[in-house]
Amino acid sequence: MNTYESSGVNRNSANEAKELIAKAVSEIHGNSAASLIGKFGASFDISKYTSPILISSTDGVGTKTKLTSMTNYYDNIGFDIVNACVNDILVNRGKPLFFLDYIGTSEIIPDTIGKIAKSIASACLENECQLIGGETAEMPGIYTGKDFDLVGFVVGVLDNSLICRDEEIQEGDLLIGVPSNGIHTNGFSLIRKVFDLDTNPSRLSKFEPSLNSTLGEELLKPHISYLKETKKSAQQIKAMCHITGGGFYENLPRVIPSNFTAKLYPESWEIPNIFKLTQNEGNIENKEMWHVFNMGIGMVFIVSPKNLKSILDNIPKSTKIGEITANKNHPVIIDGIE
Structure with a gap:
């Protein structure tokens, strides 16, 4: 042996x-x-x-x-x-x-x-x-x-x-969101708990009408790379933020000077149904959703207003999602959430 x-x-x-x-x-x-x-x-x-x-x-x-x-x-x-x-x-x-x-x-x-x-x-x-x-x-x-x-x-x-020019960020600059492909790679411990997947993995093969796919097909969509999008507009971007673990609340402060606040307007983009399904099934509070998940935005560009149209034209499906304001005692404010 x-x-x-x-x-x-x-x-x-x-x-x-x-x-x-x-x-x-x-x-x-x-x-x-x-x-x-x-x-x-x-x-x-x-x-x-x-x-x-x-x-x-x-x-x-x-x-x-x-x-x-x-x-x-x-x-x-x-x-x-x-x-x-x-x-x-x-x-x-x-x-x-x-x-x-x-x-x-x-x-x-x-x-x-x-x-x-x-x-x-x-x-x-x-x-x-x-x-x-x-x-x-x-x-x-x-x-x-x-x-x-x-x-x-x-x-x-x-x-x-x-190289990022975050020292050039100023009040009135805009936040451009580039869509995610769903959950990406963060929050899956919560996902497994919400859908009871550890004890009922067959749920992954169940067709979900709101997703137009099985739950498993939706959850296993791959994390997107934003290399091509970044190349297209690199010279016009002051700073970038990858929305990963910690969501908007923990990631945006990593790239924005402390004397400013990032204010987001969730109504400016369509939040994918997987997040709505997860929130409803798990009875999760709004603020926790925004602390854990990307909510449909995988990368954020911070740009001068004069470059907004050019970037939106160059990057399909990108959209203006917020703005930089003077510090409001919170590094991130999500309209309607906080």
Whole structure:
């Protein structure tokens, strides 16, 4: 008997998974990229940059992975982790260069790991960056059943000419919202509780008329990357805010000087039905919804009024959602909520 395997760790499965990861990377990024997989470390050439300033971020998909396991659908989860990380460096005008991932699981199932890796590689391609390495860890006793964790690390380079100019923010500047694709990757512990998914996962396959889809199809929509939208109007944007965990209340103050308030007008955009369904089913107070979820807006641009029309014309479905006012003793005010 293989003693290590009897403890729950299967090296054969790990090696098979590594081969599938390399195959996925090769198909999407080419053989030279695939050759980096399995090395002790990965390298990236930045010699073409004269004085590069690197920027990095790390994030996890969180408990959205549990819904992925419940539905056995792994094709989008890589987009969730790559896009979430890329958006965080976009806020500082970072151009993504390369990406690494970490997958921790109770049992390495090669086909599952291969699907996750393929979606990560595909998302990297869409974000114009290279998947250069990662780690897959089999940890029975830490994870149980089909549970797994997915974490990503992105490194980018800054363009000094495009670095955020939040010191230029002034009263009267406008907030432009770019739509999300639904829940994205935050608030899934609450989602699971509201819909009782841990004890009744079959709810995910139930058709929801208000969503025109099953609940699972809606919840597993991938986190959007805003790389293309940012490129289109970078020179006209003073500051950007990725609406992630903590919603508007916790994220907007990270980019707005303390002597100003961001005032939002929720009636200026259509809040997606998934948020209404969640609030009604969970009997959640309005303010908590805005503290937890993105409420249909994934990225916020802060701009001068003179640039409003140009940006709205350049970025489909974007809309004016608020304004910068003098400090009202609250960094964020949501009209009708507070």
